Amino acid sequence: xxxxxxxxxLSVLFVLWAMTVLVFAIVHILPGSVAHMILGEFxxxxxxxxxxxRLGLNQPLYLQYWHWFTGLLRGDFGQSLxxxxxxxxxxxxxxxxxxxxxxxxxxxxxxxxxxLGIHSATHVGTWSDRGLTLxxxxxxxxxxxxxxxxxxxxxxxxxxxxxxxxxxxxxxxxILGWARHLILPVSTLVLGLIAHISRLVRSSMLEAIxxxxxxxxxxxxxxxxxxxxxxxxxxxxxxxxxxxAVDIGILIGGIVVVExxxxxxxxxxxxxxxxxNQDVPLMMGGxxxxxxxxxxxxLAADILYAVLNPRIRVSGTAG
Amino acid sequence: xxxxxxxxxxxxxxxxICLLAAIGPWIVPFEPDAFSVRERLLPPSAEHWFGxxxxxxxxxxxxxxxxxxxxxxGFGATALSLAIGVPLGMIxxxxxxxxxxxxxxxxxxxxxxxxxxxxxxxxxxxxxxLMKTMIAVGLVYVPIMTRVSRAVALGLLAEDxxxxxxxxxxxxFHILAREILPNAWPPLIVETxxxxxxxxxxxxxxxFLGLGPQPPDSEWGLMIAESRPFISExxxxxxxxxxxxxxxxxxxxxxxxxxxxxxxxxxxxxGHG
Numbered sequence: 001x002x003x004x005x006x007x008x009x010l011s012v013l014f015v016l017w018a019m020t021v022l023v024f025a026i027v028h029i030l031p032g033s034v035a036h037m038i039l040g041e042f043x044x045x046x047x048x049x050x051x052x053x054r055l056g057l058n059q060p061l062y063l064q065y066w067h068w069f070t071g072l073l074r075g076d077f078g079q080s081l082x083x084x085x086x087x088x089x090x091x092x093x094x095x096x097x098x099x100x101x102x103x104x105x106x107x108x109x110x111x112x113x114x115x116l117g118i119h120s121a122t123h124v125g126t127w128s129d130r131g132l133t134l135x136x137x138x139x140x141x142x143x144x145x146x147x148x149x150x151x152x153x154x155x156x157x158x159x160x161x162x163x164x165x166x167x168x169x170x171x172x173x174x175i176l177g178w179a180r181h182l183i184l185p186v187s188t189l190v191l192g193l194i195a196h197i198s199r200l201v202r203s204s205m206l207e208a209i210x211x212x213x214x215x216x217x218x219x220x221x222x223x224x225x226x227x228x229x230x231x232x233x234x235x236x237x238x239x240x241x242x243x244x245a246v247d248i249g250i251l252i253g254g255i256v257v258v259e260x261x262x263x264x265x266x267x268x269x270x271x272x273x274x275x276x277n278q279d280v281p282l283m284m285g286g287x288x289x290x291x292x293x294x295x296x297x298x299l300a301a302d303i304l305y306a307v308l309n310p311r312i313r314v315s316g317t318a319g
Numbered sequence: 320x321x322x323x324x325x326x327x328x329x330x331x332x333x334x335x336i337c338l339l340a341a342i343g344p345w346i347v348p349f350e351p352d353a354f355s356v357r358e359r360l361l362p363p364s365a366e367h368w369f370g371x372x373x374x375x376x377x378x379x380x381x382x383x384x385x386x387x388x389x390x391x392x393g394f395g396a397t398a399l400s401l402a403i404g405v406p407l408g409m410i411x412x413x414x415x416x417x418x419x420x421x422x423x424x425x426x427x428x429x430x431x432x433x434x435x436x437x438x439x440x441x442x443x444x445x446x447x448x449l450m451k452t453m454i455a456v457g458l459v460y461v462p463i464m465t466r467v468s469r470a471v472a473l474g475l476l477a478e479d480x481x482x483x484x485x486x487x488x489x490x491x492f493h494i495l496a497r498e499i500l501p502n503a504w505p506p507l508i509v510e511t512x513x514x515x516x517x518x519x520x521x522x523x524x525x526x527f528l529g530l531g532p533q534p535p536d537s538e539w540g541l542m543i544a545e546s547r548p549f550i551s552e553x554x555x556x557x558x559x560x561x562x563x564x565x566x567x568x569x570x571x572x573x574x575x576x577x578x579x580x581x582x583x584x585x586x587x588x589x590g591h592g
Contacts, residue, residue, distance in 0.1 A: 011427075015427070015428055015431045018428050019428070019431070019432070022428070022432075023440065026440055026441065026444060027443075027444055137569065137572070137573075138569065140572070141516065141565060141568040141569040141572050142565050142568070143520050143523060143524060143527075143540075143561075143564060143565075143568070144524070145523075145524055145527040145540065145543060145544070146543060146561040146564065146565065149543060149546070149547070149550065149557050149558075149561060150561075152550060153550055153551070153554050153558075157550055157551035157554075158551070248433075249433040249434060250433075250434075252433040252435065252436065253433055253434055253435030253436070253521075253524070256435055256436075256439070256528070257435075257524055257527065257528065260528060261547070271439065272439075272528055272529075275439060275442075275443040275530070276529065283443060287436060287439075287440060290433065290436055291431065291432055291433070291436065294431065294432070294433050294436075295431055298431070
């Protein structure tokens with residue numbers, strides 16, 4: 001187990017380092033100089049030279065990379081070009097806001113998705129199972145950004161129950177005002193993922209129910225409830241953990257979209273802002289922070305999988 | 320092999336959308352980009368089926384004229400990821416050793432970036448446009464195609480007919496192109512069909528974020544993004560392209576899952592991500 005953990009951890013470190021190279025390379029090597037990108041195509045040569053001087057862009061690439069990389073390690077993400085402030089605190093603050101969205105969503109997806117999946121699997125063929133299956137089909141295929149439009153249309157524009165955009169901190173608006181701003185973004189984020197997870201749990205639960213170990217447990221005369229909870233469920237949940245990790249990637253993409261639509265001041269919106277305004281340090285910092293979180297989430301999922309599935313500890317290769 | 324009815328229905332809908340997208344520019348009732356100040360924000364009517372937008376442009380004509388974007392992004396990007404991913408996966412499976420190591424570690428690296436982020440990263444530094452979005456989406460799905468085709472090829476390389484080809488002294492290219500590829504199609508078709516839904520989703524999401532085709536183009540994601548200021552006043556501007564996009568996604572998804580059930584019954588009902 002310790003060997004497996006060490007190997008996984010090292011590979012995460014490698015991936016993160018390679019990410020810094022990749023992000024840096026894509027931004028700096030693709031056609032078009034960074035200074036041109038920032039100043040626009042009609043910039044004067046003098047202005048470009050001045051900006052390159054200020055940002056250290058006239059140094060050789062490997063030096064620029066080295067400065068940026070060692071800065072990252074020290075928690076220094078450079079200076080935001082548009083806000084004229086250090087990028088790190090800006091990113092950190094936005095990250096906190098996004099973490100609220102992501103945390104609530106993940107918990108909801110796990111609880112609701114798994115419960116619905118179990119319900120479907122134990123009620124195969126009933127109207128509730130058929131209804132859920134039909135809804136899953138629909139919810140998986142509808143793009144998040146279109147959901148945003150639909151929920152804003154119904155709950156904010158027509159019914160006027162909830163605010164369409166923005167964020168208000170607990171200290172100003174109280175718990176209720178804070179929560180009212182979260183309801184629409186969170187529900188948009190979770191719909192597709194709940195459909196995805198519940199569908200997977202349904203099929204893996206069905207597979208478990210038809211297995212021989214469940215048959216054996218039933219033959220022992222165990223009550224159905226115990227058979228499901230102690231024998232079928234743990235095996236059915238293993239694939240759900242892997243998919244939950246994949247879904248974190250989808251969730252991150254969803255957060256970028258949802259935050260920009262709902263004008264929610266998180267990391268996703270900041271990233272789009274940085275791209276629109278060619279704020280390179282903010283953009284690269286945001287990218288690195290998001291990939292780090294994604295890598296750590298995947299690591300956590302692998303560890304959880306290994307803890308729950310003894311077979312993996314022996315072979316030592318997860319996923 | 321009985322073809323399920325859902326697959327036929329889904330296939331017909333996808334076919335109809337492709338046909339409409341292909342002939343769209345010639346059958347539009349109005350010029351899609353023509354402004355008409357006196358006809359701003361008109362609700363759907365017999366004349367303007369989907370209403371008009373803030374510039375008085377006919378939404379139905381715009382939806383029709385923009386249909387090919389989503390299809391190009393879905394099918395084009397998936398074709399690109401196949402064209403790069405399949406050879407890479409096959410070479411990795413055939414050569415083993417350090418070639419495989421390099422390719423697969425590269426794949427691991429690409430997969431550790433969330434898809435939308437990888438698309439954003441590629442599009443952030445170039446001027447947006449349909450082709451670039453398509454290429455970005457295609458690159459995002461290269462690693463998955465590489466993984467799948469490597470796994471398929473590894474399985475096939477152990478078969479007797481490959482052994483026979485080797486014994487005949489056939490070269491690497493012959494074995495991969497003539498022996499492995501023809502037998503690798505069923506699982507690759509399944510993966511491709513399922514991938515198209517995600518490619519359309521990702522492409523339209525990137526366009527929605529402003530990183531795809533630019534105004535006055537009528538890509539559906541872009542149309543939905545532009546409709547936001549008028550959402551309570553004139554919801555049809557966003558609903559029309561949105562519902563068309565949903566119809567396309569659901570029918571492509573039905574075709575993908577139908578093909579999977581048909582070609583690979585073991586995977587029936589399994590989630591995909």
